[in-house]
Every structure is written in C-alpha cells, then in structure tokens.
Amino acid sequence: MAEVDDRIELDWDALEVGETFDKFEYLLTQEMIDTYRKGVMDPEASFPTIAHKVDVRQYNDKYTDAGSVNARCAFHCYNPPVAGKRLIVTAWIADKYLRRGKNYIVTEAVSVDEDGRLIDRVITHELKQPSEVGKKWGG
Amino acid sequence: MGRVIRNYEEGDEITPLVKELTQEAINLFEGSAGNTGPSQFTDEHAAKEVLGTEGTVASGRMSLTFAIEMLRRHFSPEVFNHTGTVDLRFLRPVRPGDTITFTGKVTGVSREANGNRVSVDLEVKNQKGDTTGIGQGSAIVPNAFLPPEDL
Numbered sequence: 076m077a078e079v080d081d082r083i084e085l086d087w088d089a090l091e092v093g094e095t096f097d098k099f100e101y102l103l104t105q106e107m108i109d110t111y112r113k114g115v116m117d118p119e120a121s122f123p124t125i126a127h128k129v130d131v132r133q134y135n136d137k138y139t140d141a142g143s144v145n146a147r148c149a150f151h152c153y154n155p156p157v158a159g160k161r162l163i164v165t166a167w168i169a170d171k172y173l174r175r176g177k178n179y180i181v182t183e184a185v186s187v188d189e190d191g192r193l194i195d196r197v198i199t200h201e202l203k204q205p206s207e208v209g210k211k212w213g214g
Numbered sequence: 215m216g217r218v219i220r221n222y223e224e225g226d227e228i229t230p231l232v233k234e235l236t237q238e239a240i241n242l243f244e245g246s247a248g249n250t251g252p253s254q255f256t257d258e259h260a261a262k263e264v265l266g267t268e269g270t271v272a273s274g275r276m277s278l279t280f281a282i283e284m285l286r287r288h289f290s291p292e293v294f295n296h297t298g299t300v301d302l303r304f305l306r307p308v309r310p311g312d313t314i315t316f317t318g319k320v321t322g323v324s325r326e327a328n329g330n331r332v333s334v335d336l337e338v339k340n341q342k343g344d345t346t347g348i349g350q351g352s353a354i355v356p357n358a359f360l361p362p363e364d365l
Contacts, residue, residue: 107246114242115279116233121295122282125275127247142254142264145274147349149301150282152294198301205254209266212307 085140087171087178087203095167096133105158121155122195129164130184130197144208146179147200153193161189169198178203218290221364222332222355228318231284237310240272243279267307274304277314277347281336284316289332289353297329297356302336302349313341318351329356330364 103123111123131143156162163186170181180201186194237256244255254261254271261270281302286294308314315338322333331354338347357365 107248110242111246114239114244114246115276115283116239117279117283119286119291120279120283121286121291122279123246125279125282126243126249128249128273128275144254144265145304147301147303148274148278149299150278152282152298153296155295205264206266208271208307209262212267 080139082137082139085138085203087180090168090171090180092168092170095165096137099129099133099164099166100161101127101164102161103156103158108158122150122152124156124162124186124195125150125197129162129186130166130182130199131201132164133166134168134180134182140203142205143180143201143203144205145199146202149198151196153195156186156188156194162186162194163189177207217292217359219359219361221361222320222323222330224320224322226320228284228288228320228334231280231287231316232313233280233316234313235272235276235308235310237270240270240276240310243273243276265307269309271307271309272312274302274308274347277304277308277338278302280314280316281318281338281347281349281351284318284336285334285351285353288318288334289355290359293355293359294353297354298351299353300336300349300351302338302347304347306340306344306346308340308346312346314346315339321350326354329354330360331355 108123112120166184169183183198185196252260254264261267281300318334318336324331334351336349
C-alpha cells in the first residue's frame with residue numbers, strides 16, 4: 076500500500092520563527108562514521124553528524140515545498156560524537172528572511188548524546204527557490 | 215597526540231587544504247547518513263528537476279566539513295573539536311570533478327575568560343579560480359594550550 080504524504084505544504088508567510096520540532100533520535104554507528112570519513116577523504120573527521128542534516132530533517136518531515144539549496148551553514152563543535160551512542164536532536168526555525176525577492180529559512184539544531192554530552196550546533200540558511208541555482212549557474 | 219602549545223597572531227596563514235570532488239565521494243557522504251534515495255547530490259535527473267542544473271552538485275555541507283578539517287589541522291583536534299566554529303556562505307555550486315582549495319588567514323586574537331579567541335577568514339576556490347565559498351571560523355584556544363607570555 077502506498078504511503079500517504081501527510082506533510083503540510085509550506086506557507087512561508089505563516090511559518091513561525093521559534094517553531095520547535097519534535098525531538099529526533101538516531102543511533103550513530105561506526106559504519107556511518109567510516110563511510111562519512113571515506114566520503115570526505117579525512118580519516119580523522121570527527122563530526123559525521125554534519126552529513127545527517129539534522130537541522131532540516133524535522134522540517135522536511137513536517138513540511139513539503141519546492142526543495143531548497145543551502146546558502147549558508149554554520150557549525151559549532153563541542154564534543155565529537157561516539158559510535159554506538161544515541162544522539163538526540165532538538166531543531167527549530169531560527170529565522171526567515173527575504174533577500175532580492177527570494178525566500179530563505181534558517182533552521183538551527185543542537186545535538187546531545189544519550190549521556191547528555193553536548194555534541195554540536197548547526198545553523199543553516201536555505202534558499203527555498205532552488206531552481207535559482209540552474210538559472211544563475213546554468214548547466 | 216601531545217598538547218601543542220603555540221601562539222597565534224593576526225595575519226597567520228592557515229595551511230591550505232585541497233580536495234578533489236568525485237561523485238563517489240558525494241555518494242558516500244550522502245549515504246553515510248542513510249540518504250540513499252535520488253537527490254540533487256546523487257542523481258542527475260533530480261538535480262535537473264530541483265536545481266535546473268545539468269549535473270549533480272556537492273552539498274554545501276561537504277565544503278563545511280573541509281573547512282572544519284583545515285581548521286582542525288591548524289588548531290589541533292584537542293582544541294578545535296571542542297571550541298571550533300565555521301560559518302560558510304556558498305557562492306557557487308561545487309560539482310563532481312572540481313578541485314577546491316580552502317585557504318584562511320587569522321584576522322584577530324582576543325582574550326576570553328577561558329583562553330584566546332582566534333578568528334579566521336576563509337575562502338574556497340575551484341580549479342578555475344572562481345570563489346565557491348567565503349566565511350569565518352574561530353576557535354577558543356584554552357590557556358593550557360597557550361605560551362605563558364600570551365596569558
């Protein structure tokens with residue numbers, strides 16, 4: 076049976092800054108870390124959480140839109156996560172703004188592990204008109 | 215690795231970091247988080263549909279990761295993995311086949327309650343010399359990692 080997509084279509088004007096999403100939890104495995112390190116060609120890369128895009132995951136679970144492109148991203152390192160630990164993420168809408176007629180949404184997320192250890196904080200500015208990339212930079 | 219004690223000064227150049235992007239690397243990055251479905255990063259059709267580009271692009275988060283690597287190497291993991299920050303703006307797409315070079319320069323050192331905050335300007339260029347990203351980074355170097363004359 077096909078799954079029903081019950082996500083809400085994004086109404087940018089109605090989106091409230093400060094909206095906090097349900098907590099998201101996942102188990103960070105050694106395989107995830109190893110694959111991440113191969114992908115970024117750095118055997119000491121310490122924050123595989125970056126690839127999990129946890130700041131926008133809960134947003135994307137709740138809302139549907141035309142897609143997005145990452146315009147800016149900030150990352151704060153606190154403690155490298157440990158394989159085999161569950162990570163708990165709190166994410167929220169930190170801001171939204173219009174620039175040159177384009178809509179942006181800023182999401183922010185903080186990750187802690189199952190022992191309460193602070194892992195990282197990520198803040199992402201997403202342009203909600205992703206086709207601008209093709210228009211500006213072509214093929 | 216033992217504790218590296220050193221001082222930091224405005225104008226210090228960060229050792230550049232060079233990365234060659236391949237589709238395989240992008241697929242591994244995306245797949246490491248279980249993102250295995252087609253996306254603008256892994257599938258040309260999806261990229262055309264969402265971005266209007268002829269090919270896939272690398273997630274800006276890969277560039278973010280590389281900037282973090284460059285600064286981790288500069289400050290040491292013992293410092294950067296606990297106090298480091300990177301804030302990067304993505305100006306142009308990075309695509310498979312691109313070689314991107316990260317550079318940085320220390321722009322300021324200021325005292326904090328728990329050490330010295332070292333601020334860095336960052337720039338990313340591709341093999342054509344086009345700037346693909348700019349931003350800032352920082353780390354608070356704890357007093358235990360600073361020479362006595364800097365305290």
